[in-house]
Amino acid sequence: MDRSQIRNMLLQTFEDFQMTRSERSALNQIFSHVSLTDHNLSLIRNEAFQIFREHKPAGVPDGQALSWLEDLIKILANTNTKEAALSSEALFSPHDDCSHRICRLISSARKKFDICVFTITDDRITEAILGAHARQVQIRIITDNDKSFDLGSDIERLERSGIPVRTDQTEYHMHHKFALFDSEYVLTGSYNWTRSASLNNSENLVITNDPQLLVRFESEFEKLWNGFVV
Structure with missing residues (x-):
């Protein structure tokens, strides 16, 4: 999975600033079939932060958009893959x-x-x-x-x-x-x-x-x- 694919996938879930149950399920399915090395985890997090910075409208409360970011981090943490060690x-x-x-x-x-x-x-x-x-x-x-x-x-x-x-x-x-x-x-x-x-x-x-x-x-x-x- 390259950077453009990751970005497009994340942008689709960011449209309403929150993840639906079906979106969370879809991401879990995708990540469970991808080798999430330390590098890939870092790449996904970088893209998520970039989307958060660039696409959050000024009128939307930080907490509303932040829930999307937190949901994504939880999905990455719970995926049965090679997760970056906490340091x-x-x-x-x-x-x-x-x-x-x-x-x-x-x-x-x-x-x-x-x-x-x-x-x-x-x-x-x-x-x-x-x-x-x-x-x-x-x-x-x-x-x-x-x-x-x-x-x-x-x-x-x-x-x-x-x-x-x-x-x-x-x-x-x-x-x-x-x-x-x-x-x-x-x-x-x-x-x-x-x-x-x-x-x-x-x-x-x-x-x-x-x-x-x-x-x-x-x-x-x-x-x-x-x-x-x-």
């Missing part, structure tokens, strides 16, 4: 474990990653982001407007390089710290992307490929991205 890890600061792991994830990104963080002042992470941008990885950044003007903030530098950036313009703070890599891994935790977090603070960082968490964080990113107009 999670936790890291802590101070010390450089967190920052080095973020840089390695950025450097290993193949197609795209989305960043949603309060602030970025760690030049090592910024250089890794710019390196990914140079090799034409698609990147989007959401951050807080107040922190983007702080001394040492790298947001303006990243935006000048051509990376799309959107900021929270409200009186409150966009205080998230998470990132999504190739629709395969989500990174989250208290860890701020700053040198002080690496050198001094007690922080945590969690990385997982749990598909249900990926769905939730992907939805949150898209909601914020569409809400923070340029």
